[in-house]
Amino acid sequence: DIVMTQSPDSLTVSLGERATINCKSSQTVLHSSFNNKNYLGWYQQKPGQPPKLLISWASTRESGVPDRFSGAGSGTDFTLTISSLQAEDVAVYYCQQYLSTPRTFGQGTRVEV
């Protein structure tokens, strides 16, 4: 199984400041022999709600996601950056690999203001 490890577990950031979350996979999630894509997604989850996909393929922002959210990285090391934290960004953020089964998630990073 691919183990996903996020850091930090929690993060307190002032409004308007940058938040950076790291995600490391135990094996590469780059499918170099097929489409050269990183099978890595980032989700935001608020209390009582299902996860919301923010970023797919490591760096593709989903439609409707504010451009203050960005994803970067390749292979085994990835980051999610919120360039200017807004109050509505308070949530838990998860990375997930979907290169193989079982689909696995990081443990989550709680972002607070």
Add this chain to the structure above:
Amino acid sequence: EVQLVESGGGLVQPGRSLRLSCTGSGFSFRDYTMSWFRQAPGKGLEWVGFIKSKPYGGTPEYAASVKGRFAISRDDSKSIVYLQMNSLDTEDTAVYYCSRDEYGSGTPQGDYWGQGTLVTVSS
């Protein structure tokens, strides 16, 4: 508009069974591999398993934690994916979500999720 709606959750005693359903609409259900996930109270997200679309064999795969106890099936004529849960344990208490999977479709993993259904296993 794509929608996924789970149903069938509730309170069940340890050792008993429960079947969850997830009904999709607004997309070509038969073309998608469908996943089940769960989230125990206050915990992170866990993949339960998925069932591939028919062009890719229509076969299920499971997490080790549920293999042999849970079974996933689909009825493409009704746009429903099922999660049959047997021999339930208190550790299975969670909100269960269904979601579209990337497998075979090339569309983003987890682009749509249902609102979830709560399963509580308790005597």
